[in-house]
Amino acid sequence: MALSEEERIRVQARLDEARDALHRLELGQAEASIAYNGESVTYTQTNAGSLRKYVRDLEVQLGFRSMARARSRGVVFG
Numbered sequence: 023m024a025l026s027e028e029e030r031i032r033v034q035a036r037l038d039e040a041r042d043a044l045h046r047l048e049l050g051q052a053e054a055s056i057a058y059n060g061e062s063v064t065y066t067q068t069n070a071g072s073l074r075k076y077v078r079d080l081e082v083q084l085g086f087r088s089m090a091r092a093r094s095r096g097v098v099f100g
Contacts, residue, residue: 025083025084030084033080033083034084036058036080037077037080037084039056039058040056040073040076040077040080041077043055043065044070044073044074044077047066047067047070047073048070052066052067053065053066054073
């Protein structure tokens with residue numbers, strides 16, 4: 023689904039905010055909050071994985087990343 027220019031700008035702003043929050047968590051900040059659609063979500067180190075998923079989902083919407091996950095590789099013992 024192609025985004026309109028207005029939607030693309032809105033999603034890009036959300037992505038920028040989410041990446042910034044993730045960066046703050048990675049630097050050791052105890053918590054980071056982001057706001058969208060009139061709601062605020064606070065992330066901590068313990069739920070940073072949810073924030074990473076949100077960043078990936080936004081990247082998919084903008085076409086920066088495909089939806090397909092990398093396939094795991096089996097281990098071969100020789």
